[in-house]
Amino acid sequence: MICVIGVLFSLPAIVRISRGFNMTAIAIPAMILFAVIVIAHHLAPRWAVLLDGPIGGALPFGSGVCIAFGTFVVSGTMTGDIVRYCRTGNEAVQATAFGFLLSNLPFLILGVLLAAAGTSVNDLFTPGNALSWLLLVPVIVSNWTTCDACLTNAGATFKSAFPTLPWMAITAAATLLGLLLAFTNIVADVSSWTLLLTAVVSPIGGVIIADYYVLRVRVGFSRTRMAPVNLAALFATAAGLTAALACQQMFPEVITPLISAPAAGCLYLVLAGVAAHRLGTDLGASTAGAEALD
Template identity: 80%
Template sequence: MPSRRGLIFPAFAWSGFSSAFASIIVGSQLQASLGTLDALFAAILGNWILFIYSAAISFAAGRWGLSSQLVLEAVFGRWGAVIPGALLGALVTGWFAFHVTVTATILAAALHLQVDSTLAICVIGILFAMPAIVRISRGFNMTAIAIPAMALFAAVVFAHQLVPRWSVLLDGPIGGSLPFGTGVCIAFGTFVVSGTMTGDIVRFCRTGNEAVQATAFGFLLANLPFLIVGVLVAASGARVNDLFTAGNALSWLLLALVVVSNWTTCDACLTNAGVTFKSAFPTLPWMGVAGVATLLGIILAVTNSVGDVSSWTLLLTAIASPIGGVIIADYYVVRVRVGFSRTRVARVNLAALLATGAGMLAALLCYRLAPAVIAPLISAPAAGCLYLALSGMALHRLGADLGGQSAGAEAIE
């Protein structure tokens, strides 16, 4: 408890992390696929669902001061938590790859460089990763730099690109080829992984309520405005890359601001992944863990595995939201009176793993059979309800029973 830092640090860390350039790209993709009005509604609805989902996890993690991996261990068991932890760590490394790729593409276009994309990605990836690998940076402390950078970016884009075209921004197509529910899933998926891993940030809050407030700063006051900016930029008739290729002073300013923002986001993603991998495999050295995460990110970037941002965010939604659904069900129903004060007896909570897999399958079926459905509203509750059912039917055999009071619980209480 003496190490808790209150509301300000987690709120700034979340806001800096979620005020990412990726949100502008996602917003512009939504406008192209849905039309302006539907894209705006999808961004707003998707972010509110994301906030409610993440706030439920934030309250639990912030109340007990647990990192994301410790939350997973409390729910899935010490060994069982390795599976969802590795999945989430790999997915957040994918966002590192995405921002490295975007930075390489923008720099090549703005500077008219004829360089091999693989070389550019490797160089930028290593440069962005080195502060985290050698522990120069302090993870989410770095994201505070992104707040003024992206705020200035949004102000310049608003004044230079949007205000002159304000009267025609809503004159474009009303609808698009993409189902509205899928658009909501894309907006939700932008930060669903980090929302599931929110304990790494909100554990520094003093109370669960402060953790919820920090989450509100991150999603409703930081991420959502940049999604909307992305929608409006596309509605003005401009491509996002066009903002950096004009060759004037403003385009150079925007380029510098985005490089700074992408660097801090990459630093936070790599730190998030490294902390998760390190917690899952505590005997491994930090430099080795961060180096492996960097290598994975560079491989994902070079192979263009995260190039399609729509498909990428839908994959994140399918994988991460059932994990969160099980966490929420475990904390608010199974542990309703004891919270995380009691440990899980079994090293593997098979009920939690089976329910998570079923939730992922439910999300994939929604995408395939009912794309108009908002998948996380099906997959997360389905995973949580199945977990409760399995826990009730075979509590001991599936490893869902709780043991004695955990270390440090008396101090927290």
């Protein structure tokens, strides 16, 4: 079943039928139907005592913030991938508002209400229940459209990094990686997965902010790197990731992005100042096309 679902979810992107976004038009109506059924069948009968009972165990404040941050990391990176196709700044702002406020946030709140009601995911899909089969359809549609768009974005990224590779080979390889993760059950624990995303993405953000606002001040991306690889950025990101994972293990109360992102950004600036040419941070001449975009 994992192989069948993985192949079906990835085919539209591999053969470029949907190009990642055509299928998403049916995701919102499907999830609205899902929310209406869940609220009517599971939340409405328990509304009077919704917040009276325990939710299911204590969680350190820092870990809770990091889990929420990691959840938004997924939507944040995906929104950025979509926004790059916008023609104007207004369209970019509208796409961001739809992505966060109208698409992501309501369903995060729905998940919180379900947890407060003491309802687990398995309770929604009771075997032999006709309503469970009805709920399963929008869930499949939502996951399908998400996988389709994410695979297209991953393919576009790898294609830009390896332009000689054919599109079908790149997306097929990404699909195989996804199937491997599904088989090994590595990402089954959502809390651990979101904490890992927080640890990985925060140092990258710190390096990007330091690079853009300090090294590239007033020039933006109008100047290209002279070296093919920015080693300083990789070293600083690795150091920030190490700091985040260490803090996560030793100090659960600490909000790790507040440590890992500044640490990675500061180390990047130090490395750029010490050995810019050797570590690949020095900038080349301006390019006309980049200046126009900037």
